[in-house]
Every structure is written in structure tokens, then in C-alpha cells.
Amino acid sequence: MSLVERQDTIGQNTAVWDGGMGSVSDYVALLKPRVMSLVIFTAFVGLMLAPGSVHPVLGAVAILCIAIGAGASGALNMWYDADIDEIMSRTRKRPIPAGKITRDEALAFGITLSIGSIVTLGLLVNWFAGAFLAFTIFFYVIIYTMWLKRSTPQNIVIGGAAGAFPPMVGWASVTGGVSLESFVLFLIIFMWTPPHFWALALFKSGDYRAAGVPMLPVVAGETSTRHHILAYSLLLAPIGIAPYFLGFATPVYGIASAALGLAFVALAVDVWRKREGDEARKACVRLFKFSIFYLFLLFALLLGESLIVGA
Amino acid sequence: MVKEEQGIKLTPEQTKRRRSRSVAIAVVLAALVALFYVVTIVKLGPGVIDRPL
Numbered sequence: 001m002s003l004v005e006r007q008d009t010i011g012q013n014t015a016v017w018d019g020g021m022g023s024v025s026d027y028v029a030l031l032k033p034r035v036m037s038l039v040i041f042t043a044f045v046g047l048m049l050a051p052g053s054v055h056p057v058l059g060a061v062a063i064l065c066i067a068i069g070a071g072a073s074g075a076l077n078m079w080y081d082a083d084i085d086e087i088m089s090r091t092r093k094r095p096i097p098a099g100k101i102t103r104d105e106a107l108a109f110g111i112t113l114s115i116g117s118i119v120t121l122g123l124l125v126n127w128f129a130g131a132f133l134a135f136t137i138f139f140y141v142i143i144y145t146m147w148l149k150r151s152t153p154q155n156i157v158i159g160g161a162a163g164a165f166p167p168m169v170g171w172a173s174v175t176g177g178v179s180l181e182s183f184v185l186f187l188i189i190f191m192w193t194p195p196h197f198w199a200l201a202l203f204k205s206g207d208y209r210a211a212g213v214p215m216l217p218v219v220a221g222e223t224s225t226r227h228h229i230l231a232y233s234l235l236l237a238p239i240g241i242a243p244y245f246l247g248f249a250t251p252v253y254g255i256a257s258a259a260l261g262l263a264f265v266a267l268a269v270d271v272w273r274k275r276e277g278d279e280a281r282k283a284c285v286r287l288f289k290f291s292i293f294y295l296f297l298l299f300a301l302l303l304g305e306s307l308i309v310g311a
Numbered sequence: 312m313v314k315e316e317q318g319i320k321l322t323p324e325q326t327k328r329r330r331s332r333s334v335a336i337a338v339v340l341a342a343l344v345a346l347f348y349v350v351t352i353v354k355l356g357p358g359v360i361d362r363p364l
Binding site: 061 | 320321322324328329331347
């Protein structure tokens with residue numbers, strides 16, 4: 001918060017405060033609603049796939065808490081990264097760099113929601129899930145945002161775990177624990193994150209370079225990034241099929257995930273081959289967009305199967 | 312004589328936005344009260360009124 005002393009017309013000293021300008025929609029924007037929607041979806045799939053059952057009201061509470069916890073992480077991320085968000089074109093319009101919300105306000109908002117979501121999940125659902133949500137927020141804010149993001153090109157590889165935990169938290173909300181199946185859901189998102197973000201970083205590397213964020217294309221170069229994208233895509237494709245081999249998905253999922261995995265690898269090969277000019281950029285954009293579709297479809301298939309089989 | 316109040320003076324825009332945020336906070340708090348009420352009923356069921364004295 002910054003206060004500016006000034007004399008008003010009757011010669012009295014009054015302080016002008018530059019905070020308090022955030023509208024409700026600005027605070028909603030702090031929660032990163034688009035990221036939150038992916039978290040809600042994957043956590044819901046984890047919750048639905050878990051063995052046993054949970055009362056629908058408690059299930060809804062669990063998803064709400066996970067969503068708010070993810071939003072709180074987003075707010076704390078924007079609090080810490082306000083300086084680099086101001087530089088990058090992708091993030092320049094966020095509430096803090098746009099001058100609508102001060103850093104202190106974002107920090108208070110993020111901490112309040114973090115504590116609120118953790119305590120509510122713990123009290124109303126179970127404390128294992130609450131503790132797991134706390135760890136997820138800690139991992140995203142402290143490990144990824146404050147430590148890894150600005151110090152290593154492996155930032156999104158390790159930090160990607162934070163985005164991969166929600167289905168495990170959803171699963172834990174039902175079972176009170178973790179299992180191999182929930183770990184596989186984690187692993188799919190964990191292995192998906194690097195090629196997804198590196199494809200983005202290849203066509204936004206100027207942004208990251210300007211902000212001094214050591215993304216792989218900035219530090220190791222674009223060729224090395226293309227090798228990495230291909231390698232991770234080759235690892236991701238079989239992991240995407242794992243739910244079928246582990247017996248918690250049908251052959252329909254097995255065939256569909258294999259086809260989607262092959263398409264993912266084909267697009268990664270395209271990125272690897274095309275290294276110059278507009279064609280290279282288009283290949284990266286194609287892989288980036290397909291990666292979102294890929295993850296959504298895998299989890300939608302798992303959800304659909306659990307609804308049909310469970311019905 | 313009424314003493315002029317010193318300190319932070321909000322602009323009309325800041326006052327307007329504070330009001331909309333206050334309304335949003337009130338709505339969220341009311342929703343939380345309803346949520347905890349419903350979850351109590353869900354968790355305890357009819358037992359919530361059937362307890363030994």
C-alpha cells in the first residue's frame with residue numbers, strides 16, 4: 001500500500017491511497033479462472049474415479065475447496081510475479097500490473113483463500129485431503145513461483161507437479177489416501193506439462209527473455225527445447241494409455257488414448273522438424289492447442305467411462 | 312465545533328468499489344453459513360436433533 005500526503009483546499013493534510021480500486025471481477029481475475037477450470041475438471045475426474053462413494057454435497061464441497069485453493073495459488077503467484085507480469089505481453093493486463101489491485105491486496109486475498117480452502121476441506125471432507133491441498137499450494141507458490149521459476153530451465157518440469165496434484169486431491173477426498181491409480185492421473189498431467197509449456201515458450205520466448213525467466217528456449221536454445229518436447233511426448237504417449245493397462249479404463253479408452261498419444265507425438269515430430277520461419281511457429285501453436293485438447297479428452301473419456309460403468 | 316476528520320480520504324470511485332466488494336464478501340459469507348449448515352445436516356443426518364441430554 002502506498003500513501004501520498006497532500007494538502008487539501010482548507011490546508012489540512014490528508015492521505016491519498018492508491019489501493020482499493022479493485023472491482024469484484026478484478027479479484028476473480030486474480031484467481032486465474034482458466035487454470036482453475038482445468039483444476040476443477042481434473043479434480044472432479046479424480047473424485048469420480050476413486051473407489052467407494054462420497055455424498056454429493058461433500059463431493060461438491062471438495063471440488064469447491066480444491067478450486068478455491070488453486071485460485072489462491074494463482075493470486076499468490078500474481079503477487080510474487082507482479083514485476084515480470086508487467087514485462088510480458090501475455091500477462092501485462094493482469095490486475096496488479098494493470099494497477100487495479102495492489103500487491104498487498106493480492107497477498108492478503110491469496111493467504112485468506114488458501115487458509116479458508118484448506119481448513120474447509122479438512123473440516124468438512126477429510127484432513128488428508130486438506131493437508132494435500134495445503135502441500136499443493138505450498139508447492140506452487142514456494143517451490144515453483146518463488147524458487148524454481150526464476151532459477152532453472154527445469155522450472156516447469158518440477159513445478160508442473162503442482163498442476164498435476166488436483167486429481168490426487170480429488171481422489172483423496174473420497175478415499176482419505178492415495179493409490180497407484182491416482183498417481184497415474186498425476187503422472188499424465190506431470191508428463192504433459194513440459195511439452196505443453198515448452199511449445200508455448202517457443203513462440204513466446206521473446207517475452208520470457210525480456211522478463212529474465214530462464215525458460216528452456218531462452219537458456220538452452222530452441223533446438224534443445226525441440227529435443228526435449230519430442231522426448232517428453234514419447235514418454236507421455238504410453239503413460240496416457242496406462243489407465244487401461246492398470247485396469248481402471250476400458251479398451252475404448254485404451255484405443256482412444258493410443259490414437260491421441262500418436263497424434264501428440266506426430267505433432268511433436270513436426271515441431272522438431274520445422275525449425276525456421278512461420279512454419280515452425282505454426283507447428284508450435286498446433287502442438288500447444290492440441291495438447292490442451294489431448295489432456296481434456298483423456299480425462300473426459302475416463303470420466304465418461306466412470307459414469308457409464310458406475311451407473 | 313465539529314473537528315475535521317484526518318487520515319485517508321477515499322475517492323468516490325474507491326468508495327463505490329469498496330461497496331461492491333463488501334456486497335460480494337457478504338454474499339460469500341452467507342453462502343458459507345448455508346454450506347456449513349447443509350454439511351452438518353448431511354454428516355449428522357437426523358441424529359443432529361436426536362442426542363442424549
